[in-house]
Amino acid sequence: MTDDRIARVLLKQEIEEFLYREADLLDERRYDEWLALLAEDARYWMPMRRNVKVDDREREFTREGRDISWFDEGKETLTRRVRQIQTGIHWAEEPVSRISHLLSNIQLLEVNPSPAEPAEVSVRCRFLVYRNRVETETDFLVGKREDLLRRIDGHWRIARRKILLDQNVLLSKNLTFFF
Amino acid sequence: MATTRIQGYRPGLVDVATGQISREIFVNDEIYQDELERVFARAWLFVGHESQIPSPGDFFVSSMGEESVILCRDRVGKVHVFLNSCRHRGMKVCRYDEGNAAVLTCPYHGWSYSTDGRLVGVPYFREAYHSTLDRSAWGLVEVAQLCLYKSSVWATWDPAAPPFLEYLGDFLPYIDLTLDAWDGSDGGTEILCGIQKWRVPCNWKFPAENFSGDSYHNISHRSVDLVGIGPSGSGRRDMPELNMARKLHIAFPERGHQTTSYLLPKEAAPPPAYQHSSVVSDYFRECEEARRKKQGDWGRMIALVGEVFPNTAFLARQPRTLAAWHPRGAHETEIWRCFLVDKSAPAEVKDFLRDYYIRYSGPGGMTEQDDMENWNYAHAASRGTIARRYPYSYEQGMGTAVDNYEWEGFRVPGTVCDLTQAKSSEHNLRNLYRRWAEFMEAESWDELTIWRRQRQAEAAE
Incomplete structure (x- = not known):
């Protein structure tokens, strides 16, 4: 293999490991460590999805920064969400839920400037977020995610997360967890 | 103890005189089928x-x-x-x-x-x-x-129902507090693109009661109050001006609509708010001043939450929303929530409001999330054979409401319970269920429009 292809394989493995570690932090409720993985200017966006005609894809998703979405926010609000869980009286997450993030179909979409010296990587995956809480309450949330990861001081940081949930009417009563 | 046979709706399940309401009206499938016919097929x-x-x-x-x-x-x-x-x-x-x-x-x-x-x-x-x-x-x-009112669309399946404006009666100006622009311009609002729709495992009357003015559930939102998502980015959820106002439960017994609203003092200037951005703070200050000038004493009235019987709720201030509690069986509700902004507001104001709305309301909303947990498990824990034998308590503020409430020269329309000292009341909640029981029992709109008979009697005198 050429050096460039080897660099790409190694990079893909590095990114996958980063995403799996991140999922572990969420599933183990190590939220402060998770917040530290977010770039200061991180954007976290989860549009709502509408039933549209096959040729009307533009209207399928609510628009970032213009329409109402499930989430459309930055690190400050995400931090407040974490603090809310940590109060111990956020009843929607108290007692705490059991959550597992399963990631698959991980693909590097774009690497800048090069796989050998990557500064920004855009990566797509599928997610299955499983939540079980109290006794029998269970949610399966499946969809696609697109992340923009940025290398800051030698560490990968999440600069942007786009979450496309495959649901129209949200089948969960709330979204008290992170994708 | 003798066993009882489960049955559907019967008079007495809602007893507003004692402030006790049977759990059956929330969890009984027969009653649910009945209310689809008697409430949802008749009401606006x-x-x-x-x-x-x-x-x-x-x-x-x-x-x-x-x-x-x-x-x-x-x-x-x-x-x-x-x-x-x-x-x-x-x-x-x-x-x-x-x-x-x-x-x-x-x-x-x-x-x-x-x-x-x-x-x-x-x-x-x-x-x-x-x-x-x-x-x-x-x-x-x-x-x-069908009725188009200030761009909102309302409908009923019942040709015998009174026209929408009569159905609302004197509650109408309270809805205006959501449908008019912040400066009081007639119907000057629009809906932001994107309607939130989601399922909650509870009877539709849990959210209906909550938005009728459950003034008692502060503990539910204690976590978000501690963290703070106020319109200025921190502090309490509400705005500081509420501290100098009279907090009122306002109900319309003949119609079943109710709101929790605040009446501001006569000469108070709105305190500074939204300090993070001068565009936003200037906009709201100018609008408040314009509205006070335009509407006089009515401009002192600010609505918090309210419910149009049976299943439409509004939040008039922050976030400004309309929600419908669509029943999906006795044990499930589909909530549809839309968000309103002033049509003519600057883009920066709309952006600010949209951000705030999303983090406050809906399934991702840091405030509403805790409500849904409560409605879910209140419903679940009320379904049991034993649980159903014990009514809920709605006894706060019994006998304290007045029909001629006045403060600093302004007479408030509706039957009013002042919560400023009492902190909480269940006046509005009793009003919701009294009307619900009337719908369940009345065979015709004649029985449901008693205001017409009073008007006729007055005319005859």
């Missing part, structure tokens, strides 16, 4: 907003009770609401959430309807029907009455 229901269908041919699929309806604007601009079910064999005619169409064609056998509801296309009309099918008799089922 919120369907949508004209800003969702600005052009001819625009449609938006909405819901009335359990059923899907199509809100659309026909070729000449008239607004209609149709049952979303083909007259031929029942197929859901429109399964898109919204769009624009010249005709709505059923995907099953191909009957097609114009946007004014007429049946205009029937495959094999000549061959299979010998051109004898009376197409004029087979148009889409249309609501019996």
Whole structure:
């Protein structure tokens, strides 16, 4: 293999490991460590999805920064969400839920400037977020995610997360967890 | 103890005189079937907003009770609401959430309807029907009455229901506090694109009661109060001006509508708010001043939450929203929430509001999340055979409401309970259930429009 292809394989493995570690932090409720993985200017966006005609894809998703979405926010609000869980009286997450993030179909979409010296990587995956809480309450949330990861001081940081949930009417009563 | 036979609705389940309400009305499947007929098929229901269908041919699929309806604007601009079910064999005619169409064609056998509801296309009309099918008799089922009020769209299936404005009565100005622009301009609001829809495992009356003015559930939102998501980015959820106002439960016993509102002191200037951005803080200050000037004493009234009987709620301030609690069986509710902004507000103000709305409301909202947990498990824990034997308590503030409430020169319309000292009351909640029981028991609108009889009696004198 050429050096460039080897660099790409190694990079893909590095990114996958980063995403799996991140999922572990969420599933183990190590939220402060998770917040530290977010770039200061991180954007976290989860549009709502509408039933549209096959040729009307533009209207399928609510628009970032213009329409109402499930989430459309930055690190400050995400931090407040974490603090809310940590109060111990956020009843929607108290007692705490059991959550597992399963990631698959991980693909590097774009690497800048090069796989050998990557500064920004855009990566797509599928997610299955499983939540079980109290006794029998269970949610399966499946969809696609697109992340923009940025290398800051030698560490990968999440600069942007786009979450496309495959649901129209949200089948969960709330979204008290992170994708 | 003798065993009791489970049955449906009966008088006495709602006892507002003692402030006790049976759990049966929330968890009993027979009662639920009954209320679909007696409440949802008769009352006025919120369907949508004209800003969702600005052009001819625009449609938006909405819901009335359990059923899907199509809100659309026909070729000449008239607004209609149709049952979303083909007259031929029942197929859901429109399964898109919204769009624009010249005709709505059923995907099953191909009957097609114009946007004014007429049946205009029937495959094999000549061959299979010998051109004898009376197409004029087979148009889409249309609501019996429709009302466009300040761009909000309301409908009822009951031709005998009083007109919408009469149905609302003196509650009307309280809805204006959500539908008018912040400066009081008539109907100066629009809906932000994107309606939140989600399922909560509880009876629809749990959210209806909450938004009627549950003034007692502070503990529910303690976590978000500690963290702070106020419009300025921190502090309490509400604005500081509420501290100098009178907090009021205002109910309309004959109609079943109610609100928790605040009456500001006569000479108080609005305290500074939204300090993070001068564009936003200037906008709201100027609007508040304009409204006070335009509306005089009424401009001192600010609504917090309210409920139009039976299942439409508003939040008038921050976030400014309209929500419908659509029943999906006795044990499940589909919440539809839309968010309003001033049409003419600067983009920065709209952006600020949208950010705030999303983090406050809906399934991702840091405030509303905890409500849903409570409604979910209150419902679940009330379903049991033993649990059902014990009524809920609605005894706060019994006998303390007055019909002529006045403060600093302003007489407040409605039957009012002052919570400023009492902190909390269940006056509004009793009002909701009193009206609900009337709907469950009344055989006709004659019994439900007692204000007409009073007016007739007055006229006769």
